[in-house]
Amino acid sequence: MAQKTHKRLSYLVKKNFQVKYTLLILSTLLLVMFASAAGIYLGMWSSIIENFNEFKVSQNLETAKRIAGYEDVRYKKGDYRIERIFREAELLSTEQRSALANALRAVNRTLLPKIAILAGLIFLGGIFLSHKVAGPMYRFEQSAKAVKEGNLRVHFSVRKNDEMKKTASMLEEMAESLRGDIERIKKAGTLEEAHRIASKYKT
Amino acid sequence: MNEAKIVLVLTVLASLLCPPSAHALSPGQEKFLDKLSRDSFGYFMEETNPENGLIKDSSRLGAPCSVAVVGFGLTALCIGESNGWVSREEAYDRIVRILRTFTGKVPHEHGFFYHFLDMRTGKRAWNSEVSSIDTALFLAGALFAGQYFKDTEVDRLARFLYERVDWPWMMNSREVMCMGWKPETGFLMYYWDSYSEATILYALAIGSPTHPIEEKAWFAWKRPRDLYGEYEVVYSYFGSIFTYQYSHAWIDFRNLCDRAGGVNYHDNSVSATLANRQFCINNSDKHTGYGENSWGLTASLGPDGYRGYGARPGAAINDGTIAPCGMAGSLIFAEEECIKGLKHLYEKHRKFLYGKYGFKDAFNEDEGWWAEEYLGIDVGITLIMLENCKRGFVRKAFMGTDPIKSWAQKCFKIQEESKNI
Numbered sequence: 001m002a003q004k005t006h007k008r009l010s011y012l013v014k015k016n017f018q019v020k021y022t023l024l025i026l027s028t029l030l031l032v033m034f035a036s037a038a039g040i041y042l043g044m045w046s047s048i049i050e051n052f053n054e055f056k057v058s059q060n061l062e063t064a065k066r067i068a069g070y071e072d073v074r075y076k077k078g079d080y081r082i083e084r085i086f087r088e089a090e091l092l093s094t095e096q097r098s099a100l101a102n103a104l105r106a107v108n109r110t111l112l113p114k115i116a117i118l119a120g121l122i123f124l125g126g127i128f129l130s131h132k133v134a135g136p137m138y139r140f141e142q143s144a145k146a147v148k149e150g151n152l153r154v155h156f157s158v159r160k161n162d163e164m165k166k167t168a169s170m171l172e173e174m175a176e177s178l179r180g181d182i183e184r185i186k187k188a189g190t191l192e193e194a195h196r197i198a199s200k201y202k203t
Numbered sequence: 204m205n206e207a208k209i210v211l212v213l214t215v216l217a218s219l220l221c222p223p224s225a226h227a228l229s230p231g232q233e234k235f236l237d238k239l240s241r242d243s244f245g246y247f248m249e250e251t252n253p254e255n256g257l258i259k260d261s262s263r264l265g266a267p268c269s270v271a272v273v274g275f276g277l278t279a280l281c282i283g284e285s286n287g288w289v290s291r292e293e294a295y296d297r298i299v300r301i302l303r304t305f306t307g308k309v310p311h312e313h314g315f316f317y318h319f320l321d322m323r324t325g326k327r328a329w330n331s332e333v334s335s336i337d338t339a340l341f342l343a344g345a346l347f348a349g350q351y352f353k354d355t356e357v358d359r360l361a362r363f364l365y366e367r368v369d370w371p372w373m374m375n376s377r378e379v380m381c382m383g384w385k386p387e388t389g390f391l392m393y394y395w396d397s398y399s400e401a402t403i404l405y406a407l408a409i410g411s412p413t414h415p416i417e418e419k420a421w422f423a424w425k426r427p428r429d430l431y432g433e434y435e436v437v438y439s440y441f442g443s444i445f446t447y448q449y450s451h452a453w454i455d456f457r458n459l460c461d462r463a464g465g466v467n468y469h470d471n472s473v474s475a476t477l478a479n480r481q482f483c484i485n486n487s488d489k490h491t492g493y494g495e496n497s498w499g500l501t502a503s504l505g506p507d508g509y510r511g512y513g514a515r516p517g518a519a520i521n522d523g524t525i526a527p528c529g530m531a532g533s534l535i536f537a538e539e540e541c542i543k544g545l546k547h548l549y550e551k552h553r554k555f556l557y558g559k560y561g562f563k564d565a566f567n568e569d570e571g572w573w574a575e576e577y578l579g580i581d582v583g584i585t586l587i588m589l590e591n592c593k594r595g596f597v598r599k600a601f602m603g604t605d606p607i608k609s610w611a612q613k614c615f616k617i618q619e620e621s622k623n624i
Contacts, residue, residue, distance in 0.1 A: 059265030066261070067319070067329055069509025073502045074336075074382065075393045076440045076511075094330040 017163060024129060032118050039111040047106045051099035064091040136164040140171060152179045232542055235549060236589055239531070242561040243586040244288055246577055247279040249560075252322050255308065256301035259322060262560065262577040267328040268320040271337040273301060274344030275583025278452070278597060281351040282590045295357065298348050302360035305341075312384060314368030314414075316341060332383035332391060335373050339404035342368070343453045343601070346407075350600045365606070370408035370416045378423040380404060380416070397425040399439045402468065403450035409613060410606030418613040422463045429516035434478035437464075437471050442517020444479050444501040445584065447472040448532035452587040454607065455598040459615040467618075469536070476533040480540060482514035483525075490523035492568040495540075496547035499529020503565040503581065506572040523569035527562035528581035534592040561585060 050056065068087040077083070136158045143154040156171035158164060181197055188194035228236070250259040252268075258276040260269035277298055284294035308325040309316060317327040318334035342365050349361030375381045375390045380401070382393040395401040405424075408416045426437045439446035450456075456469040483490075483498035500512045500519075503526030512526070513519055530544040549557060555573040556563055560582055564574040591597055601607060611617060 056265065059263070062263060063265060063267065063329065065508050066263075066266075067331070073441065073443070073509065073511035075391075091329060098330070 021129075028122055028125065032115075032122070035114050035118055036111060039114050040107050042110055044103050044107045047099075047103035051096070051103065060092060060095050061088075064088045064095065067091055132161065132163045135159065136162050136168060140164075140168070143171070143175075147175065147178070152182060228542070232546060235546055236542065236593070239545070239549075239561050240282075240286070240586055240589045240593075241288060242559065243582045243589070244279055244283045244286075246560040246579065246582040247276040247586075248283070248289065250577075250579065251276070251297075254323075255304040255325055256297055257304065257320060257322050257325060258301075258579060260319065260579055261564075266322075268322050268325075269337065269579055270316045270318060270320065270334065271340040272579030272583060273305075274337075274341035275452075275580060275587065277301060277341075277344030277348040279583060279586050281348055282586060282597070284351075285596065295352060295355070298352065298357050299360070302345060302348075302357060302364065305345075305364055306360055311367075312386070313372040314338075314364070315373060315384070318383070330385075330387075332385050334383045335380055335395070336382065336401050336404050338368065339401070339407050340449065342407055343403055346604055346606070347453060347597060347601050350604055365407070366411070366413040368407075368411065369414045370411055371414060373408075374416055374420065379420060380408065395424060397427065397440060398437050398446075399424075400446045400449040403454060406450070406454060406610040407606060410608075410610035412605065412609075418610075421610075421614045426461075426464055426466065427516075431478040431515040432481050434474040434481065436475045436478055436516050437466050437468075438475065438516035439513075440518060441502070441511040442475075442479070442500070442513030442515060442519050443511050444476065444499050444513070444529045444533060445580075447475040447536075448584055448588065451535065451598075452532075452584060452591065453598060453601040455595075455602050458618040459611055460618055462614055462616060465616075472533070473536040476536040477540075478516065479514040479529070479533075480537070480544075482519065486521070490521070490569055492523050492525045492566065496544040497525055498544060499525065499527070499531075499533065499541075501526050501529035501532070503528070504574045504576070504578065505565060506567050506570045522567065524565050524567040524572075526565040526581060527556065528564075528578075528585045531562070531585035532588050534588045535595075538592060 065088050068084050068091060071077070071087065072084060139158065140156060143156050146154040152175060154175065156168045156175060158168045181200075184197050185194045188197060246262070247258060250262055251257065256273075257268040258272045259266045260272055280289065280294045280298050283289040284291055289297075304325055305316070309320060310325075310327055312333045315333045315335060315338045318331040318337045319328040320326065321328045342361075345361040345364055349358040352358060370380075373381050373384070377394060379394045379396045381390045382395060383391045385391070395404060401424075405416075405421050409418050409421060428435060428437050430436075451469065451472060456467065456472075459469075460467050479500055480495070480498040483493040483500065484495050487493040487495075500514045500521055502509065502511045502513075503524065505512065505522060505524040507522075510520060510522075510524075511518070512521055512524055514521070525548075527545060527548050530541045530548075534541045545562075548562070552566060552573075556566055558577070560577045562577075562585065564576060564578050564581055566573045587597055602611075
């Protein structure tokens, strides 16, 4: 007989819980994105403005011409005008490349500490948030273990701000029900009465 | 006051009592030369970064630092102090700041510095080469400042920077010294293989107490000779007058007779100066600006940018552009002609050519072109040569340094009869 495939019908099995955590993850990522963008903007833009504004470019153009002139005189190249134009372009492009590299270095310098701080915050936030889920689960495990060992006096409680309050409440109800039934079975006068109380449990 | 200080003071006093100036100056000329000196000095006070002492290549906005200009600047600060234009404390502080920057912040390769530096950070600028001549000009200024502020931190730092230079490395296993090196491509393909401004480079390299090059390098570069009219000159490639001046700003060649060919380079510069003047007189019908009081073709700005202007003998590139520093830098070679020429330029073109740092770089009357800016090396040679002409203490102090004495002993026959008395 072919086994029936268990198809997931809904991805939002715990709507509020899932939506809340999705929003938390999203807001964390957005925070990282905005911090990175701010780092890039602050680090790079001022450098780009400084290096590539019209006045600076015209200054660089003049310096490139000057240095090409110095080289022609020192290296006895004479009046090779066309060669000088190429050399000026080469010098200028070197300078602009260097300016870009400086801008990128400035960005890295701005971003790296921010990323390190954000990574630390995300790590701490992750521990804090996961504790809200992992804490109750750990407590449920301990309580379930106690129940398995016959201790029905345990409680499935969670802290005020923890997740899974509804689950805790249902488990608490389950334990309460078990406690009540076992108490009643213990107090039953006849085997028949005890059997009647236990009959609701399907085994 | 220790012995070294006494010697220096006596040198300055002797310079004042027995000025090297052969030409009797009129009060008007003297006043003009003092003004030119004082104004030129302003460049080295103003065009600097006060944080690190670096000095700009030119007065243009955005200009990088030139290591050679710093060498001129170190000398200029001492000149300023000796003239009372700046206090001893301030001159000393500025010089120490510069030398500390070069000791601690400026990158170097085997002790050689990059030609251009970022004015703010002191790091290599414009992908420039590690330059042998610019390092030498810087060190000349540093050693002179060390001699001026003897037995102080200035002296110690200057010696440290000089003695750190690995001169044989820049020889690149050749007979003559390479012009430079780049980390990306290694040694440049250009060498100081003919007469030029690089005599001071060889002097410092041969005289080094720590990493000297062999003295045969001095005799390895070519000494081409040619005549222009009555003037025979061991000439440089372009015939630019600065090539006959720069080394002489610090080195007094008057009593030195080259073991190679018996050349006296002071006399040679006198001939080159007069040939340059004659070339301009002979070409005055072609260019409005040229004449008996308007000459001194040298590498400078021009209507088409920086060019290696010069006269015969040499390539003699010329287009009517005159740089006043050409005459100012030759003051010790042809004092009367130079002073007349400078005064003429001042009186005729002051409105366009003279500004807060003295003469602007150049002009070309044919094209109605006037430079707006000042070049550090051109202002520097003007100031130092004015001082050498007036008192001569820069060269006297520099000639007293051990490296120069050592080089002179190795490469020259030293003439006993002093020409400068």
